[in-house]
Amino acid sequence: DTAVSQTPKYLVTQMGNDKSIKCEQNLGHDTMYWYKQDSKKFLKIMFSYNNKELIINETVPNRFSPKSPDKAHLNLHINSLELGDSAVYFCASSSQRGQTGEAFFGQGTRLTVV
């Protein structure tokens, strides 16, 4: 039973298209994140939601819009895709009430814009 699952795992699309990535966690965590991993493997926070409320938006273009319908889900919608958006996007979750605060990551969505 996967703790943090995201779909799809691979996404190939043309420039200018709009696409969405979905994420679900079954850990009962109150905080969810989107991270972007670029071609050099550098991982950077994009967004953070706590109890469905946006708490972090790290200078991400407006074309990226996260949406959290409930505490267990955090989706990422990307408009007008650009070549530079090609990367691996990771969803993660953690609990700010827990003792360890461990962040659990999904398997990633490899987005390729052609």
Add this chain to the structure above:
Amino acid sequence: QQQVKQSPQSLIVQKGGISIINCAYENTAFDYFPWYQQFPGKGPALLIAIRPDVSEKKEGRFTISFNKSAKQFSLHIMDSQPGDSATYFCAASKAAGNKLTFGGGTRVLVKP
């Protein structure tokens, strides 16, 4: 401006050897320092973490050393095994459960 700097970028070690990865941070508000291990095609997974009130933490073959005054911490992998070949990331956050600021990653290759 990279708040967490990690070195080296890559490392080759013989089976049974010691892998050492170093990280330095700038923000003194950080108080949670985890290390993540990532295999190709997978998401990062927590390996071991430390808080600044201790100088060392050991779990099996993995040890974190922490130097608060120097704002540095390191990961030692003892008796390195081929299965340890992965990319390792240090990270820091202002509290456990908060957003993570990652180092640039170290690709470790353990040769049999």
